Amino acid sequence: MDNAMFCYQCEQTAGGKGCTKMGICTKDPNVAKMQDVLIFLLKGLGYYATKLIEDGQVIPRELGEFCTECVFATLTNVNFAPERFVEYIKKTNYYKKDLMNKASTSDAPEGADYIAPETKEEILSIPNMKNLGVMDDEDLDMDIRSLRELLIYGIKGMGAYFHHAYVLGKYDAEIANFMFKALSSTLDRDLTVEDYFNLNMELGKTNFKCMELLDAANTGAFGDPEPTEMLITKKKGPFIVVSGHDLNDLGDLLEQTEGKGINIYTHGEMLPCNAYPGLKKYKHLIGNFGGAWQDQQKEFDNLPGAILMTSNCLMKPRKSYKDRLFTSSIVGWPDVTHIPTVDGHKDFTPVIEKALKLEGFTADEPEKRIPMGFARNAVLSNADTIVNAVKEGKIRHFFLIGGCDGARPGRNYYTEFAEKTPKDTIILTLACGKYRFNKLDLGSIGPFPRILDVGQCNDAYSAIKIALALSEAFECDVNDLPLSYIITWYEQKAVVVLLTMLYLGLKDIYLGPTLPAFITPNILQVLVDKFNLQSISTPDHDLQTILG
Template sequence: MDRNPMFCYQCEQTAGGKGCTKMGVCGKTPEIANLQDLLLHQAKGISCYCVDLIEKGETIEKEIVSFVENSLFTTLTNVNFDAEVHVEMLKKSQQIKKDLRNRVSGDKSYPDQATYNLSDTKEEMLEDSIKAGIMYDKDLNEDVRSLRQTIIFGLKGVSAYAHQARALKYEDDQVDNFYFRALEAVTNGNLSVEELIQMTMRTGDMSVAVMKLLDDANTTKYMHPTPHKVNVNIQKGPFIIVSGHDLRDLEMLLEQTEGKGINIYTHGEMLPSHGYPELNKYSHLVGNYGGAWQDQQKEFDGIPGCMLMTTNCLMRPRETYKDRIFTTSVVGWDGVEYIPADKDGYKDFSKIIDKALELGGFQSSEKPKEILVGFGHNATLSHASEIISAVKSGDLRHFFLIGGCDGARPGRNYYTDLAKMVPKDCIILTLACGKYRFNKLQFGEVAGLPRLLDVGQCNDAYSAVRIATALADAFDTDVNGLPLSIVLSWYEQKAVADLLALLSLGVKGIFLGPSLPAFISPNVLQYLVDTFNLRPISTPEEDLKTCLQQSV
């Protein structure tokens, strides 16, 4: 029995809309939650020393950057549930902090996050973790707490995108240094609410920068996505389902399974992979299996194949498939086979390949059913002249960006209903796994284009911005002057990073749901409403009416 209670409110489905205190809705135990709190405590301490060294002109080693990045990513929702992994990371964090402490000089006073020394055993670490808890300082101003946590959750989203880019050898020193500056800022008791708001918006700037970085990495390595039909029904034969977000992991698996008679299916946020020419050239990338992350337990239940989880979106594996689900990167669950990378980033997938062959796969094929993906900014803007002409002629009335994280909480049918209600002279852009609420429906065409354009993964909010900016330039206005409405669903911290990115770009009038974040205090929410006209969703009918009142 865990001795310490937990407190976590970083995801949309947090208990009672207030915070998980006994067990995470995601499956996170109090033990894992408290170890994660302590790991973040350590990352903040590391950052305090790093900021001092940066100010003195020193360069922080990329190994330290990667560790802090992985610490943030590991604590993101539905990533890692393995206590021993957290303990090993905590031990490494103390060694890094000790080395940095020896590099700084002077008599400067540092906060507890920096001066704290990690205890020797897991039991002692758990006792120490109490002071690392979000609600430990009962007297902390609620707006300060709210903004600090918004920054941290935004950083977690940034870390996920930066981690993917780093796997492709793309890095951004500005983003790397920002980890330290932002984590140091949330330990600084002298910062005002106004200064923390500035840091929150700066987190949005970094989210834009890192999404651009990842877009550059993906489109350079795998070429720009192009429209591509994807079969969403199964085919006969052995198979591996790849879930998460990491394109490099998918590529390595495709390389290692080529010619072995194994079908590869994408799952969840990996669906947009089919749009990349350097990935869809593999004939054994046969389709997409299932829907969004929250359905994986029933979708994976007892099927005769293997699953590979490459980033977040892992749920508690059922015993019926625990022996055939594998994790890699920062993902982990106690008792689940983990596939490591060597020093060059290469991963040997022979264990999952052998298991897939042993299981034999599906015994028959279903009749193919196809959906269309691949409308990133390059593909969509290749039709810019037709889009502009259609808008000017009145054939194309409005654009709706409907997307974001999906989840299991009641109320998410709103997004399905809204998409169905969008008039036939409008285009729907979609991204992230929220698209599964409606991406198998038939929407037809308008002005010679599909009415539903799949822009990509959650990080491809950058693509949507590129599309919107280009159209705004064509109409000599800004994004807020376009006939464009943005309706977002959120679940975890990458969605927080995406929202902060849009706000930092000055985008106004965003609809957000299905509920507002528990970590946003009333005063901070009022600031967002007053400054950015941020709106909670209401009903599809009312919100659609509001959206269609906009015009160029």
Template sequence: MENQMFCFQCEQTLGGKGCVKHGICGKSPEVAGLQDLLIHMLKGIGFYGQKAIEKGIKIDDETNKFVIDAVFSTLTNVNFDPERFVDYIRKASEIKNELRDLAGEIEGAIPSAALYVPPATEAEMLEAAKEFGVMSDQSLNEDVRSLRELMIYGMKGMGAYAHHAHVLGKMDEAVSNFFYKGLAATLDSNLEVGDLIGLNMELGQVNFKCMELLDGANTGAYGHPVPTEVLITKKKGPFIVVSGHDLKDLKQLLEQTEGKGINIYTHGEMIPTHGYPELKKYPHLVGNYGGAWQDQQKEFDGLPGAIVMTTNCLQKPRDSYKDRIFNTGIVGFPEIGYIKGSEGVKDFTPVIEKALELGGWTEDEPEKKILVGFGHNTVLSVADKVIDAVKSGAIKHFFLIGGCDGAKPGRNYYTEFAEKAPEDTVILTLACGKFRFNKKEFGSIGELPRLMDMGQCNDAYSAVKVAAALADAFGCSVNELPLSLILSWYEQKAVCILLTLLSLGIKNIHIGPSLPAFISPNVLQVLVDNFNITPISNVEADMAAILGEEALA
């Protein structure tokens, strides 16, 4: 069945306007339609959930988990399986009815999304979904639509962080409650531009709490990351490559492969896990294979090992490795092996058997290593050295160069920026954007390496915590530090991190490689006027503007 689609939630969107026939990410029109219908259902859930919360009623953790996971499932490069979305929609209908009963009598009008009952079959759902796309209401004010979508995409990003936290048993009522508030707000026709800007800033504040929760969950379970050299070349023998972001999945796989002669390699955003004491203690966690998510089809092509995708960053698998890639958790793709869990425990036997069957690489490569493990605990433990280096003039400036990587032209900007950063500057980096330059040699300033990998996009809290601590030490605001944020974005986790930075009052952010298609010109102007957000231009001009202004000051 042919289905219409419109999607502009990620940076790769067609022509900078929107994918209308098939998602560049690989998302089919059918999956796009079912995601639209699921978001419509979640808005109705938000309405009833918010009414219950306003009456002082506490929503149970299982319902909160469903809402968080369902929102997360619609984030770019997470789930491409129509059957999984049909199940989500059916479950959403049950949850909505339960929350309607929980909320009790409601005064005033009830929006149609709250009253909506989805069809029973996938075919009927696909037909119905045409009514609920992003652009379905042509009468909606462009700026209101822009801010509603900004909030929805921010919640998709926060859904990822909240999901990882609750996998490790950590939930926060304020974080869970905002999903209902935010979703309900997208149905409220009384909210104008100013109201929606305020709600997006509130989302940023809540996401900071969520990232703090996740940081505590990760470090509580696996210890604080420490500087660690990571092998980035191949070793002989059977192996499994683990991609995504989920530390618990990696830990269980390490436990289940111990003593079996299988090497474990991280991929993409999993590379920072080598710095965690409770993960790095396994000697068969041998190294990292490959780079960022957008290269996986090339890197996994005919790979003589098994692959596990733990969360987002999945691409459509090629036939050459369909038989050896496995999904788990929220991740989904039709006709691909799936590792289920029961009460938080997963059995990776099919992955292990496939790795042993394939045999792995037949010889070792010459060793090459890079350094990871500069979370906030490590950086702040040498804060005195950092402060002394700044006061002596040994360090003139800090650049945080990081964010999402992607395939779109223009991302070589970030490589060039890192390469041209003066030798008296320090480069902090996080998320998969670092793969543009993390294998290059940058040297050191005294005892401090010039390149410090602060972790996953999930670890953005570390960067904020370090910036705040430095600001306190120098008795100034973060905006007055010799610190510039040079950020790349691709999907919705970057959106909620940006909202967090803005909600904390952080200004002068340089962002690229292109601006979001869902941000209207008027909303963009508000961000420029209030936060001096600046699109990247070229490295020489941007570097001169940053360092030149500092020199003049």
């Protein structure tokens, strides 16, 4: 059964307006409908959970984790498997009924008590209703809709970070409680533009706490990242390529493959894992394969090894490698083998067996390495050296160039910008946007390579902590530092990181390659007036504006 769809949650949305027939990400209308139904159910679940919290009751961690998993599953390029969404919808019904029985309320907003049917066919037959899909409430003020969707997309992004934290044992009920509150608020017809703006700022605040939690989870489990010369060329032998963001899955896989003669390569946003002591202690974690997520169809084509996707970003697999692709955790694709969690454990035997059967690369490539692993501890342990280099004129300016990469034309801007930065400037980079320039040799300033790889997108926390520490060292406001933010966005994690930066009062952020379709002109003007948020233009023009 086919359904109409409307989705504009990511940067690649059709025509810069919205996907209405098929997602550019290849999400089909049926999966889009099921995701809309799931989010609609979660809004009501959030309402009843919030009521119970207001009455002094504690929401079980189990429910916070489940709600987080659901919002994460609807993030761009994560889960395309209809049967997984049927199960999410069934379980959401179960939890919501339980909360409704416990909460004492007679004034629930329209739609809060909705219980969905539980077969694929019936779910896809659900008629449109207010708040079901993005555009299903035709009378809603367009600026309210803009800020409502900004809030929802930010919740999806934070959900990804919260999920990665709690699988490593770190959980914070305040983060979950805000998620319930934010979802509930989107059913409230009386909220104003100012109300929604304030909720988005509160989300930015909460996400900063969430990124701090994830940082503690990653470093607590695997140690603080340290500067590392990472291999980016191929080695002979069987191998597994690990993509996504989940350090926990990589750690388990490394343990299960030790001594089996299988090389492990990171891919995409997993690249920073090569700098964690608790991961790189495994000698068969040998380096990074390929580039950013949008190149995977080309890079994985007939790849003679196994591929494990641990989170976003998954593209439609080609037949030439679909048989050697495996998903884990939140990720799903129809007819692709999924590695489930059973009693808290994942058995990666099918991935290992496939890697051994395929036999891998037949020869070593000439070795090439690049520097990485410059998270906040690695940088701030040299804070005095950095401060002195600035005072002595050896470092004129810092640029944070990073974020989500993508396939849209215009992203060569970030390569050109990096290439054109003066030799007395330092580039901090994070997320997969780094692949636009991380293999360039731009030289060094003293002990520092000019490109400092801070880590994954969630390591914006590390970059922000570096900026705040430098502002203390220079005894100035963070916006008075010789530091500029050149951000590339693609999906909802970039959305919530931007909200965190705005909450912290960071100004003069350059955003590209395009502005979000869900931001109306009026809301954009507020962001420009309040934070001087700017759209990128050309590298030459923007560098001239920044450096004078």
